[in-house]
Amino acid sequence: MKRSKIEQIFKQKLTSIEYLVINDTFKVVEISSGVQNFTEFSSEAILNKDVNEVFPELVGVEYILTEILQGDRQYFDYKGIARLTASNSTLYLDIYIIKDDEIMSNQLLIILEDVTEKMLLEQTLIQRNNELELLFSRLSASNQYIDKIIGSMADALVVTNQAGKIKTINKAAEKLFEYSENDLINQHISTIISDNQDQVKIISEKLISTGESLADIELICKTKTGQPINVAFSCSNIPTEIPGIKDYLYIGRDITDKQKIEQERKRVEKRLFAQYFISRVLSNSVTLKQALPKIFLSICESLSWDIGEFWMPEINNENCYLKCLDIWFKPYLKIPEFIEVSKQTVFQLGEGLPGKVWQTGTPQWSSDLINDRNFVRSQVAANAGIASAFAFPIQYENEILGVMSFFSRQWQECDEHLLQTMLTIGNQIGQFIQRERAELALRFEQEQTEHLLLNILPYKIAQRLKRHPSTIADYFSQVSVMFADIVGFTELSSRVSATELVEILNEIFSEFDQLAEKHNLEKIKTIGDAYMVVAGLPKARPDHAVAIAEMALDMQATIAQYNEETNNSLSIRIGINSGDVVAGVIGTKKFTYDLWGDTVNIASRMESHGLPGKIQITETTYQYLRDRYLLEPRGYIEIKGKGEMLTYFLKGRI
Incomplete structure (x- = not known):
């Protein structure tokens, strides 16, 4: 009558839901027709089995099932369980356990829902x-x-469509032509070119026919006030998002004073070369230490300077100052005094050329170092024949990460354009330093994560999971499993606070963890005041039973020593079994390495059916240990779900 009533209820549910019923000994007494879809057993094989054999995920929660049977708990759910199907695909299910006195008496209803989709x-x-x-x-x-x-960009940039209407200009173009961006957008390019429109048309036709860039096209242009200026343009076409449609790119420079512009052009080329070369250096370097010599070489060789320095802020006893991190000079220079003084000198905020850059965040120039009162090393500079210097900040956003300074033995007039170029280079180097810092921080975080992962999973399993994040299930034919439970812990919990209780448990389990590492065992998990450990996986070992026995004896000694030091009376109950298991990682969140199989269940029974202060082992484990350890027969005892089993007590070493 009960069966039909349950079936009648579930016929009204979705097809993804199945059920089974267990009695107060946790044996399956009733199932729905589709339960076999969630387990490897056939329908007939499931009936009368211990529910832990059908669903190993329920191992260790027997006390929860008992609470539900007794009415102390309403329900229990276990969500997101992953299983491999016969077709080697992953199936996800949720388990709900309830008791309904109107339908059944002294039984539990387990509802299974397929949540794969x-x-x-x-x-x-x-x-x-x-x-x-x-x-x-x-x-x-x-x-x-x-x-x-x-x-x-220092050069004026103008982008037009094929009809000649302006689409984009940069700040240099605004400055050159004295127009704002809003003044020129959507205006024809003839607004800034005094030559007739035929010249613009010729340029467009050449760009279309050649498909290449046109260089040094000199045009007479006009500013917003009507002032004529000579501009040399480099022109090219660039593809747009619409196939077959191209825009025209004009990059121009003012050549009104040709001689002056020619000199400036050469300087610009050198600056651009230095900027380009430094970009290449930074992109091909891993660390700042690796990049600095090449940066010094690029700036000094391309821009005719002799010495380069890099200063970095340091903090010592809350005192922050600049210290010379690296110095470079041309090989033929003989300036040992200047180099030695630079390496030993430190600058406070605002002191010296580097300190002033550090304080203001702006580039600084000194054409006459010998008579520069703010230049601390003026005398050694004079001895080395050094005349001029400039320095610029290395910064990321608003943070000054360092200062670079360069020296020349020739008198150098202040070059504002060069300083602006160096400011851009300083920002590039600052971004590189920040990236290097971020990568170091990331590597540190990765190492921390790796360390944390290895505290949760065995090394081999962690590596496999990182390479292929999927379900892991491995079969091991010979392992030994131990369950240990602290006896007297419940009574102790009534005498101390929860915080003290956790501290005691942490102290004891930390000692157990050291023992597991000492004997090269794999700790699986702790459940309350219970401790589970296994020998023989993930790396197989023939002495798995011996290793687990040594661990058990050392755990007894640890508890005895703890009692002596703390005046407590705790004891430990240990159960051991040997055999085959399946071990792995299932689910997609909060990964844990766990064991499944009859060997695990019997090891758990050895502990729960054991005696305080004793190490109870099965007949299988006895065969491994009998020649090396003192073993006392306990005889046959009734094991829940297994019947009578012959067991032994491990007393000590021979």
Whole structure:
């Protein structure tokens, strides 16, 4: 009558839900027709089995089932369990355990729900969301990078469509033509070119026919006030998002004073070369220490300077100062005094050329070092024949990460354009330093994560899980499993606070962890005041039973020593069994390495049916240990779910 009533209820549910009924000894007494879809057993084989054999996930929660039977707990659920099906695909299920006195008496109803589609959909949505966020982040960073490049260009930049209407200009173009961006956008390029429109048309036709860049096209242009200026343009076409449609790119420089402009052009080329070379150096370097000599060489050789220094802030006893991290000089220079003084000198905020850059965050120039009162090393500079210097900040956003200074033995007039170029280079180096810091921090976090992962999972399992994040299930034919439970802990909990209780448990289990490491065993988990450890996996070992026996005896000694030191009367009950198990990682969140199989269940029974202060082992384990240890027969005892079993007590070493 009960069976039909349950079936009648479940016929109204979805097909993804099945059920089974267990009695007060946790044996399966009733199932629905589709239960075999959630387990490897056939329908006939499930009946009368211990529920832990059908669903190993319930091992260790027997006391919860007892609480539900007794009415002390309403229900228990276990969600997101992953299982491998016969087709080697993953099935996810949720388990709900309840008791309904109106339907059954002294029995529990276990409801199984197939949630595979829901779990897979959730994983897919999370993955797609992460991919979209990454794509948007990269696109945004790319656009910002391009905008920074365009904005930092010293030459005027104008982009038009094929009809000649202006689409984009940069700050240099605004300054050159004295127009604001709003004044020129959507205006024809003839607004700034005095030559007739035929000249613009000829340029457009050449760009279309050749498909290449046109260099040094000199045009007469006009500013907003009508002032004529000579501008040399380099022109090229660039593809747009629409196939077959191209825009025209004009990069121009003022050549009104040709001689002056020619000199400036050469200087610009040198600066651009230095900037380009430094960009290449930074992109091909891993650390700042590796990049600095090449940066010094690039600036000194291309811009005709003789010495380069890099200063970095340091903190010592809350005193912050600049210290010379590296110095470079041309090989033919003989300046040992200057080099030695530079290495030993430190600068406070605002002191000396580097200190002033550090204080203001702006580039500084000194054309006459010998008579510069703010230059601390003026005398050694005079001895070395050094005349001029400049320095610029290495910064990321608003943080000064360092200062670079360069020296020349020739008198050098202040070059504002060079300082602006160096400011850009300083920002590039600052971004590199910040990236290096971030990578170091990331490596540290990865090492911490790796350390944490290895505290949770065995090394081999952790590596496999990182390479292939999926269910792991390995079969091991010969292992020994131990369960240990602290006796007297419940009575102790009534005498001390919860915090003290946890501290005591942590102290004892920490000692057990050291023993597990000493004997090269794999700790599986702790459940309350119970401790589970295994020998013989994930790396097989022939002495697995001996290793677990040594661990058990050492644990007894640890408890005895703890009692002596703390005046407590705790004891430990230990159970050991040997045999085959399946070990691995299941689920998708909060990974744990666990064991399944009859060997595990019997080891748990050895502990729960054992005696305080005793190490109870099975006949199987006895065969491994009988020649090396003192073993006392206990005789046959009734084991729940197994019947009578012959067991022994491990007393000590022979």
